[in-house]
Amino acid sequence: MIAAAAAAALICLDPGHGTPPAIGRQVEPVGPGSKTTKIKDGGGAAGEAAVVLAIAKRARALLLARGYRVAMTRTGPTIRLGDGNGNIARARFCNRRHAALMVRVHANGSTDAAQHGVSTLVPAWHRGWTDDVYRPSLRAGRALQRSLATTTRAADRGVVRRGDLTGFNWADVPAVLVETGFLSNPSERRRLQSGAYQQRVARGLAAGVAAFTARS
Ligand SMILES: [Zn+2]
Numbered sequence: 001m002i003a004a005a006a007a008a009a010l011i012c013l014d015p016g017h018g019t020p021p022a023i024g025r026q027v028e029p030v031g032p033g034s035k036t037t038k039i040k041d042g043g044g045a046a047g048e049a050a051v052v053l054a055i056a057k058r059a060r061a062l063l064l065a066r067g068y069r070v071a072m073t074r075t076g077p078t079i080r081l082g083d084g085n086g087n088i089a090r091a092r093f094c095n096r097r098h099a100a101l102m103v104r105v106h107a108n109g110s111t112d113a114a115q116h117g118v119s120t121l122v123p124a125w126h127r128g129w130t131d132d133v134y135r136p137s138l139r140a141g142r143a144l145q146r147s148l149a150t151t152t153r154a155a156d157r158g159v160v161r162r163g164d165l166t167g168f169n170w171a172d173v174p175a176v177l178v179e180t181g182f183l184s185n186p187s188e189r190r191r192l193q194s195g196a197y198q199q200r201v202a203r204g205l206a207a208g209v210a211a212f213t214a215r216s
Pocket of ligand 1: 016017044045048106107
């Protein structure tokens, strides 16, 4: 009998949005056992669902080339996970696969068109919800933010801890959310919609994942 090669780490990519509006309007608890609820999906910035899917697909190709296994919460315009199709379902999809990291891919929108740059959100510490994934998520967030800022040369808005994100609070695997730029900023919007820039974002994501998993 030949010993099996160590299984490659699985990276879970979660392109944001793409929820049918009737489902997006539904609410779900922000964390296990919480009485506080939030809508599943407000739809995101205009054009966001398509842009983040394109980036995630490019990141998947780069990660596969680096030898990772990759699972995606959606590969088409609409989320089809069953299980409510909200952020709980997205987290559970990654939990079930024991992902080494869940990477949620988003783009920002603001009423201030001058706002621009990249940031990475990570779970805030919450006993019973994120205490088990807080440290590795923060470490992954720092790695992804550093490489994303490098490959895009966009303004570095840093790593931000968030306690209000359902998809983080239900995650049992390390999780980060990259805000890959502002679709409300005309020049950043143009870049985000170009294949060349999407590829730079994807390269940043793949390099950040590699930096994180090398130390896990
Ligand atoms: Zn979004």
